[in-house]
Amino acid sequence: MKAPFLSLLIAAVLFCTTISAQEDLQITAKDSIVQSSWIFGVGVNAVDDSGNVFSGLFNVSDEWNMVPFPSRISIGRYFKSGLGIEAIGTYNQYMEGNIIDGVPSPENIDYFGMDARLTYDLNKIIGQTGWFDPYVGVGIGYTDANRLGRGTYNAAVGFRTWFSDRWGLDFNSTGKWSIGSENGVTNHIQHAAGVVYQFGIEKGLSKRGEEKLELLAAIEKEKQRQMDSIAEVNKQKEALLLAERLKKEKEEAALASAEEARLKAERDRKDAIEKRIADLGYVYFDLNSSVLTKQSKDILNSLAAILEEIPTLELKITSHTDSRGDSKYNDWLSERRVKSTKDYLISKGIDSSKLSTESYGERQLLNECSDGTYCPEEKHKVNRRSEFLVLEL
Incomplete structure (x- = not known):
């Protein structure tokens, strides 16, 4: 008592x-x-x-x-x-x-x-x-x-x-x-x-x-006990906050690491698909022609297979001409070429919504063979092409 x-x-x-x-x-x-x-x-x-x-x-x-x-x-x-x-x-x-x-x-x-x-x-x-x-x-x-x-x-x-x-x-x-x-x-x-x-x-x-002093000492001791108790509670709160912060930081680091891994995987996947498409090569056309050659159809058949394999893949088709001829004519010719390229892929069962197109005529040459520059046929042929760019995976 x-x-x-x-x-x-x-x-x-x-x-x-x-x-x-x-x-x-x-x-x-x-x-x-x-x-x-x-x-x-x-x-x-x-x-x-x-x-x-x-x-x-x-x-x-x-x-x-x-x-x-x-x-x-x-x-x-x-x-x-x-x-x-x-x-x-x-x-x-x-x-x-x-x-x-x-x-x-x-x-x-x-x-x-x-x-x-x-x-x-x-x-x-x-x-x-x-x-x-x-x-x-x-x-x-x-x-x-x-x-x-x-x-x-x-x-x-x-x-x-x-x-x-x-x-x-x-x-x-x-x-x-x-x-x-x-x-x-x-x-x-x-x-x-x-x-x-x-x-x-x-x-x-x-x-x-002496009684006062003893009572003051008891009061001071009680105050110190209360302060120590408050300090201990605060210490425990700080420890809990620290633990929560460390846990949150760890979770955020794990999420960041997972996100980085996911993005890397996506980049690697995209790079791999782009490499597969790039390895197919361009679709080339004969002079003043928008008709697909047998070799070009083989390339488009392989490209259609990739599009079937990857349902989320969306491409942009761009078509080009060499510098010979009038620029307006070349714009018209590149439009014909991009259309024939797209139509062939659609004929192979590819949804048109996965394909977008753009024609550039003679505006994006791959070499020095511009107007007024002499080039052999082999160099001009390089510019008569359809290219494929990955838009979505």
Whole structure:
């Protein structure tokens, strides 16, 4: 149950901080405390040596002894653990008429004390506050009271309240028990109040600040987890997109390769058919004739067979003359020749829609035998022809 609860808590905090209260989770000066320092104090002290501690605790006028000026000085070092070591010097005066050791004092008698004590900050247990900083302590000392010197065991309880990181007030009471059993030496209580000043300060987070820091770390961890999750999702999306793109590129490459292979096959097929037709040769005519010779018919028979073999094949027939004679006559003669060529193929069962024609007369000679140029008959014969061009396969 703990893990789900923590997740819900973090989610709730994330929501709240996003909407309106993110600043509340920032570490501020209020979240830091003094963890170790030196403390110097100056103040006053009051000694109750009446022996009537509990029943006369507040009988100030008859049992408390004080002087009207600063009478206590202290210096101490306090550590992160809550422990502190302190040295204290006090001066006081038993006032004439006050009860001392159970009897009224006949005169004013000086009081001196030198003490060392070990203290512990109770805020380490109950939680840090600035206005109430309680402590307890034990120690030893030497006291000259009622003209009798003695070593003492000491136990103290008190508290400090702070106005700032450096200035505050200290209130405490110390019980002093005599070491040994000298005649006339009594136990007594010493109360003190004074101003304290901190220096050599080392600060750290309070418990509330540590809780904030822990919560901020948890929030940051959750944010990082969400970012990592989003990054992982994006990474997976990118991987899928990359895979799809590579697949598409591969498919396109395969299609392009197949298309290229198809086109090449078509080109090769066309080249092969054109070669077969070219290998048949031209249909040649005699001078001033459009009549097909036996040799020309043999060529057209082979061409008809190719057209029958390849139903999709379409041809263009062009007919030509040599340069001898009038050009108009040659145009007419080439028309006769192309017609006789086409008609023969049709007679062999070839659909006329597969055949288109064009006559050029003497305009497309294959050699230099133009008008005004002498050529033998063999050269002129080359130009009296019908040619075949592949249009469609």
